[in-house]
Every structure is written in C-alpha cells, then in structure tokens.
Amino acid sequence: MSTRIFAICARTIPAAWRQSHGAALTDLATEMVESKNSSAPREALGIVLYGLRKRTPKSIRRIAELPWAESLWLLAAPVASIQFAVLLLAQRSGLLLNTQGDYGFQLGMWWTAMLAASGLALIAAVRRDRLILGLGGIAVLVLALFDTYGPGGSMLGGTSHGVDLGSSSGILSPAVLFLLPTTLLPIAAAFVRPTQMPSTSAPARALGRLAIAAPPLIALALTYGRIVGTGEPPRSILWLSVGEPGYLAVLTVIFGSSLLLALLCRSVRHPASALAAALLIATQIPALALVTTFLVVDGFGPDVATLAVTVLLYASSVVAIVRLRFGPIANWSRI
C-alpha cells in the first residue's frame, strides 16, 4: 500500500528524472517504513517536497541564467496559457460577449475568434513553432485593439469588439492591461531565434494539454446542458457562435469534439488527431462565410479589418494543421 502511495507522490518529480531514479527512491522510502525508522506520511511528504523542489527552483534558476531570447520562449507557453484560460473563462461566462442590439452574434464571433487565435498561439508556444506563434499572437493583438463598431461596453472595459484606444479609459482598461503584455511577449518570442530552443517545462505541457482538451469539454457540457435544460441549441458554441446555429451545427461540434477528445485520450501521436483538429476548424468556415455575408450584404460595407483578421486566423489554422501533421511540430507526443 505504502509503495503505491509513494509512487503516486513521486508523480510530483519531473518525468525524465522519475524514470531513471523514481523506483530506487520509492523502494528506499518503503524500506525506511518497513524497518520502523520512519513513518509512511513522513516519507510521502518527503517525496512530494523533493519533487516540488526539483521542479520550481530549477525553472526559476533557468530563466535567470538563460539568454533573454531563450527566456522569452520559456515564458511564452505559460503566458499564452494564462491568456487563453482567462479569455476562455471570460467568453464562456459572457463577460466578453455583448449580445445587445442587432450585432449580438457578430460581437460574439469577434471575441470567439480572439479565443481561437489565442488557442492557436498557445499550441504554437508549447510546440515551439515560431511562424504559428507569430500569426496567432498578431491575430489576437489586432482583434484586441481594433475598434470597429464603437463602444459597446464589455465588462472588461473594452468595447464590444476590442479595446477603444481613442478613449482614456480604454487605454487603461483591464482588457488592455491584460491582453497587451500577454500578447506582446509571445509575439516577441516569435521574432527571436534562440541559439538553443529551451525544452517545454512539464507545467507548460500540462497547461497545453488542458487548453486543447478544455474547449471541446466545455462546449460539450454546455451543449448538452442547454439541450437537456431548454430543448434548444445554445446560441454560442465554441467557435460556432453565429446566431442560432441549429441542430446540425450542434451535432457537428459534438461529433468533432468527441472525435478529437477520443483521439487525444487514445493517443496524441495518432495522425488522425490532425484530421480531427482540421474537422473542428472546418466547422468554423460556414460561420466565417455567414459573418462575411452579413458584413457585406447587410449594409456595413466590406470590413477590411475583419476580413483580414479572419483570413489571417484561418490561414494560421490551415498552416498549423499542415505543420502538426507534416512539419517540425509533427511529434504530438511532446504536447
């Protein structure tokens, strides 16, 4: 029993070290307990503290010792994770979703596009892909800063579609204070090429996995909850936040999310993971077409910024899929 508990405690130790030394450590702890020279709780605590010590001081020391270009890359994934998590939470809780007036669904689309771009930047940061990180980061930045339709009053202090830099409150709004640093750091990382790319830390990999798995899980939970509770499809699902998506769109998301989740759970190395990701992103394309139609046909005029950002985002997605499957980030096992 103790051995099993010690093995669980040893999970706090970085994987590479655990694989080579973990068995000797847990066997030693078991021997200490069996010889009555120590107690199981003391040994378990000792192993956990040892694991935490091996993680934390090393990463802090590494950041201080590394050249600045490598430090940027070391920080890119955690920073992108934080940004994605906050945007996801804000978007799903409705903080960023202004549904007032006739533009409600388009406003939702704007922020969900930002969420998608942030997710893309996060994957690229974890995968150490400069091109995708740059594209994703710039898309987030443009989406965050570009004020297209005037103030709409999101609760984060920005406007409906971004941050209004023209107003004094906009410059110091929580949205700007949060989004600028969390976007500029990954973009800066994308523009530097360190002599030696630092390996992704274990917490960053864990956050990366969570970031990939969380949106489908949340979308599934919300979708099922809404359908069971009200008998209607949700107004905004993941990237498909266009008006009333209808049951077909709901089914597409459920199908795509389930497939992606199943593949992620089974084996992230499976080539079909890229196909599943492609399927998910492809479900956004009708949404893009619909939004573009509204923008052009319904009297807003062709909005160049919106189209440019959207094209940038989708181009990034396509490049990401290709690179995930065939390119330098083809090894999914590192996520």
Add this chain to the structure above:
Amino acid sequence: MPITEPTYFVLAALIDGPRHGYDIAATAADLSGSRVKLSAGTLYGVLDRLETNGQIELDHEETVNGRLRRYYKISPDGVAVVLDEADRMRQAAKVVTAKRKSSRPQALATPLRANAGGAS
C-alpha cells in the same frame, strides 16, 4: 564553505566504502547520535546535490528482494570536502574549548565571591 549537517554525515557515511540509500540514512543516524534522521526525499536531495558537485558518484545498482538498491561512493573531491569540514569544526571547537579552559577559574570564582559577600 561550511556544509550542512545532513550533507556532512552523508559524506561521512560513505568514507569507508560504497553504500546504498537505506544504509546511508541508517549510518548517518548512527554517526550523528540520531540527530540526523533523513527521509528518502531529503536523502535524495542531498545525494543529487553531491552528485552534481562531483563529490559522490553512482557505484552500482543491484536488486534485493525485488527492490532496487543504488550504491553511491565518495569521490576524491567529496573526501576533501568532508575532511575540510571536519578540520573547520575541529578548529571551531578548539576555540571554544580553549576559551572555556582559560575562563574556568574566574567563572567558578565569581559565584563563590557573590555567595561569600551575601553571607557576610
């Protein structure tokens, strides 16, 4: 540079030959009069640091009763460090012992004088 007490006794335990983790912890406890009681996590932290500094090295591994035992041996650097520390502590102890010896008659005399004064 002074080393910590657990590190000192771990190195001391290894002076007379390679030992495995449990043996190191038990010997360190014996040598220190049970003052240094190392848990497996603490011991591995010390061993890690010593190995990184080149003061000990892995000698061999063996499996006993299905358990992996990893034997460590002290390096010449490690011997130098523990001998330096022993020397440093000996010097430090000598200072206190010498002061204690030189101040003993006066220290003993003071309470006697105080007692004598109180009695008169």
